[in-house]
Amino acid sequence: MNKTSRACALLLAAALPLSLTACGGSSSENGEVYVYNWGEYIDTDLISQFEKETGIKVIYNTFETNEGLYTKLQTESYDVIIPSDYMIGRMIDEDMLQPLDYSKIPNMELIDEAYTHLEFDPEQAYSVPYTWGVVGVIYNADKVDAADIGSWDLLWNEKYAGETAMFDNSRDALGVALKYLGYSLNTTDEGELRETAQFIMDKKELFQGFFMDQVLEKLPNEELVAAPYYNGDAVTMMEENESLSFYVPKEGTNLFVDAMCIPANAKNVDNAHAFINFMTSAEAALANAEYIGYSSPNNGALALMDEETRNDPISYPSTENTETFLNLPVATNELYTDLWTEILKN
Amino acid sequence: MKKWFAYPYGVWMIVFIVAPILLVVGYAFTDKSGAFTLANFGSVAAYAGIFGRSFLLAAVSTAVCLLMGYPLAYIMSRSGPRLQSIYMTLIMLPMWMNFLLRTYAWMSILENKGFINTFLQKIGFIDLLNRTLVPAMGWEALEYIPLINNSFAVVLGMVYNFLPFMVLPIYTVLIKLDPKIIEAAQDLGAPQSIVFRRVIFPLSLPGVISGITMVFVPAVSTFVISKMLGGGKEMMIGDLIELQFMGNAYNPQIGSAIALVMMLLIFACMAIMNRFDDGRGEEGGLML
Numbered sequence: 149m150n151k152t153s154r155a156c157a158l159l160l161a162a163a164l165p166l167s168l169t170a171c172g173g174s175s176s177e178n179g180e181v182y183v184y185n186w187g188e189y190i191d192t193d194l195i196s197q198f199e200k201e202t203g204i205k206v207i208y209n210t211f212e213t214n215e216g217l218y219t220k221l222q223t224e225s226y227d228v229i230i231p232s233d234y235m236i237g238r239m240i241d242e243d244m245l246q247p248l249d250y251s252k253i254p255n256m257e258l259i260d261e262a263y264t265h266l267e268f269d270p271e272q273a274y275s276v277p278y279t280w281g282v283v284g285v286i287y288n289a290d291k292v293d294a295a296d297i298g299s300w301d302l303l304w305n306e307k308y309a310g311e312t313a314m315f316d317n318s319r320d321a322l323g324v325a326l327k328y329l330g331y332s333l334n335t336t337d338e339g340e341l342r343e344t345a346q347f348i349m350d351k352k353e354l355f356q357g358f359f360m361d362q363v364l365e366k367l368p369n370e371e372l373v374a375a376p377y378y379n380g381d382a383v384t385m386m387e388e389n390e391s392l393s394f395y396v397p398k399e400g401t402n403l404f405v406d407a408m409c410i411p412a413n414a415k416n417v418d419n420a421h422a423f424i425n426f427m428t429s430a431e432a433a434l435a436n437a438e439y440i441g442y443s444s445p446n447n448g449a450l451a452l453m454d455e456e457t458r459n460d461p462i463s464y465p466s467t468e469n470t471e472t473f474l475n476l477p478v479a480t481n482e483l484y485t486d487l488w489t490e491i492l493k494n
Numbered sequence: 495m496k497k498w499f500a501y502p503y504g505v506w507m508i509v510f511i512v513a514p515i516l517l518v519v520g521y522a523f524t525d526k527s528g529a530f531t532l533a534n535f536g537s538v539a540a541y542a543g544i545f546g547r548s549f550l551l552a553a554v555s556t557a558v559c560l561l562m563g564y565p566l567a568y569i570m571s572r573s574g575p576r577l578q579s580i581y582m583t584l585i586m587l588p589m590w591m592n593f594l595l596r597t598y599a600w601m602s603i604l605e606n607k608g609f610i611n612t613f614l615q616k617i618g619f620i621d622l623l624n625r626t627l628v629p630a631m632g633w634e635a636l637e638y639i640p641l642i643n644n645s646f647a648v649v650l651g652m653v654y655n656f657l658p659f660m661v662l663p664i665y666t667v668l669i670k671l672d673p674k675i676i677e678a679a680q681d682l683g684a685p686q687s688i689v690f691r692r693v694i695f696p697l698s699l700p701g702v703i704s705g706i707t708m709v710f711v712p713a714v715s716t717f718v719i720s721k722m723l724g725g726g727k728e729m730m731i732g733d734l735i736e737l738q739f740m741g742n743a744y745n746p747q748i749g750s751a752i753a754l755v756m757m758l759l760i761f762a763c764m765a766i767m768n769r770f771d772d773g774r775g776e777e778g779g780l781m782l
Contacts, residue, residue, distance in 0.1 A: 215740045222744075310640075316726045318742055357643045357725025362601075371605050481743040488741065492729040493543055 178203040181419035184217065184226040185210055186406070189279075191439035198426050204419045213317065225413045227420035233405050234319075236275050237268035237475035245274045246412045252421035255428035258448035262467065263405055267474055275407035276424050279380065279442035282403050282465050283320065284396040286367055286382045287374035291391075300328040300397045302374050304351040313366070313375040314348070316358040318488035319473065320402070321348060324376050327399045327471075334474045338483060345487035352491065367392060378404075380442030383463055394462045403470035405445070521750035534751035541734060541752065545759070548731040551645060551720075552713035555652035556660075559709045560702070562653070563660035567701075568694075570661075571668035585658050593655065597722050600651055604642040604723065611638040643725030651719040656712060660705040667701030668694070703767050711760055731756055 183195075187210040195206045209226075211217045214235040221229070221244060231239065239245045250256050256276060263277040285302055291311075296302050303312045303324070315321040323333050325344045335341065356372060363375045368389040382394035408427065410420045426432055430448025437444035437453070443464050444450065450458055457463050476484070525531040570581045588596060603609045614620050615638070624635050641647060671694065679689045717732025724730075729737075731752065738749030 213740055215742065215744065219739055219744060316721075352727060355727065357727055359726060362722070365601075366605075369605070369607065371607055476742070478743065482745070484742040485737060485745065488737065489541070489544075489729065489734065492727065492733070493541075494547075494728065 179416055179419055180205045180207055181228060181416050181423045182207045182226045182414075183209070183228045183423060184220070185228075185230045187212060189230070189406075189440055189442075191436045194427070194432050194435060197432075198423060201426070202419075202422055204422060206423070221411060221413075225415055226411055227414040227416045228408055228423050229411055230278050230406050230408050232473070233266065233268045233407075234473035234475045236407060236409060239409070239411075240269060240274055241475060244412055245409050246414065246417070247273045248276065248410060248424070249421060252418070253425045253428065255425050255430075255448070258428060258430060258433070258446050260445050260447050260450075263445035266405060266472060268405075268472065269407075275409050276428055277405050277407045277445040278427070279437070279440070280403065280405045280445050281378050281380045281442050282396055282467070282470060283324070283376055283401050284379055284382065284394050284465070285374055286363070286377050286385060286392055286394050288367070288370060288372075288389075288391050289393045291370070291373040297395055298398055300324055300376075300399055303376060304354045306354065308373050309354045310356050311373040312355055313357055313359045313363055313372050314355045315376055316360045318484045320376070321358070321491075322484065322487070323402050323473070327397070327401060330399065333402055333471045334476065336477060336480045341480070341483055341487060345491055349491050358492070378442070379462055379465055380440060383441040386462070396465055398469075400469040400471065403467055403472050405472065406442075518750045518753055521746045522754045524747060526747065534747050535755065537748055538751050538755050541731075544729050544731060544734050545756070547728065548714050549759070551648055551652070551730070552710050555649050555656065555713045556706055556710045558649065558653045559657050559660040560706065563657055563705060564664055564702070567661045567664035567668055570665050571671075585661055588654075589658055594718065596655065597651055597719055600647070600654065601642065601722055604647055604650075606638040606640070606642070608642070610641060614639065642723060643727065645724065645728075647723035648720050651723045652709075652713045652716060655719065656709040659708040659712075663704035663708065664698060664701040667698045671697055699770065703770065706767060707764060710763065714760065715756065 181204050183206055185208070189210070190208075195208060198204070199206055211220065214232050217229060217231055218235060218238070221239075236245070253276060259277050263280055264272045269275045285297070285300065287297060287302065292302065292308065296305055296307070302308070303314065305312075315324065322341065322344050325347050326333055326335060326340070329340075329344055329347060331337075331340045331344065356366075359366065359375065363372065363377055364381060364385065366372045367375060367377075368385050370389070370391075379394060379396075382392070386392045386394070408424045410417060410424075414420055427436065428446065430446065430452055433444050433446035433449035434452045437446075437449055441463075444453075522534055523530055523532070525533065566581075566585075570578055573581065601608075605611070611620075620636055620638065628634075628636060675693060675697070676689060679693045684692065715732050717730055717736060720726070720728075720730045720733065726733075735749050735752050735756075738745045738752065
């Protein structure tokens with residue numbers, strides 16, 4: 149009895165994943181596409197529209213950080229992912245992406261050339277730009293003197309001690325301070341990075357906290373008077389609280405491009421191309437840009453957009469004096485982790 | 495009699511508990527190329543301060559939970575059945591809500607312009623402080639009482655979220671105490687305080703120890719609470735481990751080493767706790 153039942157239990161355990169996949173492969177006529185995107189980063193109506201038009205079922209999941217996406221991709225397979233610039237560079241370097249077949253993405257011609265052939269994908273072989281934006285300072289114009297704006301130093305201006313915040317991730321936080329101190333966002337110089345980390349450590353007491361998405365609530369609720377964040381979110385927050393405004397600091401800032409890619413281990417490559425092409429159509433890109441508030445790199449969408457939005461310096465800021473994150477060498481990435489731990493250790 | 499029924503759990507345990515722990519151990523003792531190394535543990539030493547703070551905050555939270563939870567469990571166990579079920583519902587009610595939601599709610603309660611501070615402002619309490627205590631202490635005028643983004647808020651969040659895990663095991667043990675034992679002590683002339691100190695409390699120790707375990711272990715490894723209520727300015731072990739996996743450098747080796755050291759430290763704490771129990775309690779001992 150004992151032996152057979154043990155065998156049964158093992159068999160049961162082995163069969164379990166099989167039966168789950170069998171259930172998962174439900175009745176969509178043209179298969180599926182597994183999409184992995186940032187949270188709150190798509191107009192969800194577009195997903196159902198795509199499903200209706202193509203008969204392809206979209207299995208949609210979201211991630212929080214580029215690094216989270218990278219870690220997840222070590223063990224899972226997705227068909228379309230939307231990483232940012234430097235992570236695309238890293239994934240290309242590590243053979244985690246496959247070259248795109250642009251004959252299946254005719255809408256690629258709508259993408260503005262300002263956002264193609266950037267340093268992270270110089271041949272534009274792996275990515276289709278989805279959105280772009282800049283990092284700047286979102287501030288409450290009722291609480292902050294007009295004379296104090298214009299530079300990153302508002303964030304550590306003693307007048308507003310305890311009422312400003314810093315990014316809660318090492319690359320963005322050190323990026324802000326690197327720009328302020330006049331260094332490149334992509335520096336690998338240990339001395340410059342250590343000086344920058346020390347700078348943040350010295351100013352730490354002036355910050356209310358290190359926040360990411362929490363600023364989306366704390367700025368409109370006037371818990372904070374200023375915080376660094378992305379212009380796309382500034383647009384959304386300004387709709388909630390009219391006292392909020394946004395500027396790009398004079399010392400320069402980070403220009404980011406998020407782009408759609410197909411991982412090397414994707415299982416539904418044709419469907420992935422279909423999804424990317426759909427999202428790149430003028431109508432879909434417009435609907436998406438209006439929904440999520442981030443700037444669109446799609447000329448088709450821009451042509452359909454009302455002039456006010458298109459010329460708005462916050463929705464479509466100048467890209468002058470900006471720098472895009474590049475993939476850093478392993479040693480520098482490890483130094484970032486060490487410095488970040490150092491900053492938050494006590 | 496039917497051992498077979500335990501097999502699904504056996505399989506579950508091997509796949510989801512034993513295998514992941516072996517993976518953690520495997521990562522902790524290897525370097526990036528997969529060769530054996532102890533270097534990962536060397537780098538853990540640099541994080542002693544973070545370990546210290548996490549254990550301290552968890553210990554404070556556990557102590558507060560015990561100080562609040564024991565009397566509550568005692569009063570509950572002494573109440574009539576109707577009142578007991580009301581107490582029970584009140585304790586369980588918050589747990590029907592999602593954990594993140596509960597913590598988010600605390601954020602809006604504690605914020606500088608949050609519920610408490612707005613209320614204190616409205617009733618003039620902050621003005622009162624500004625006229626009395628503040629000049630006396632030589633502080634700057636207050637606009638609000640800083641309740642969030644500090645260790646106090648982290649401890650509060652942990653106590654709020656973990657208190658039921660302290661109350662329930664103690665209550666379960668207390669309710670099963672044989673009233674005859676207490677009566678015997680009283681018959682022999684022991685006053686109420688001695689009955690409690692020499693009879694009830696020692697007999698309830700297994701519940702206390704389960705409660706401490708069930709509060710301390712999740713408290714020491716929490717990271718959402720410290721992020722949302724602590725302002726993210728000071729790291730806890732949970733944040734540190736997350737950073738090794740989700741930070742700039744994908745470093746599961748050091749992350750695993752930290753996790754393993756933490757597991758061992760918790761084991762050590764539990765072993766010390768177990769000595770107080772010394773095998774007397776047969777009931778409610780949810781120990782390792």
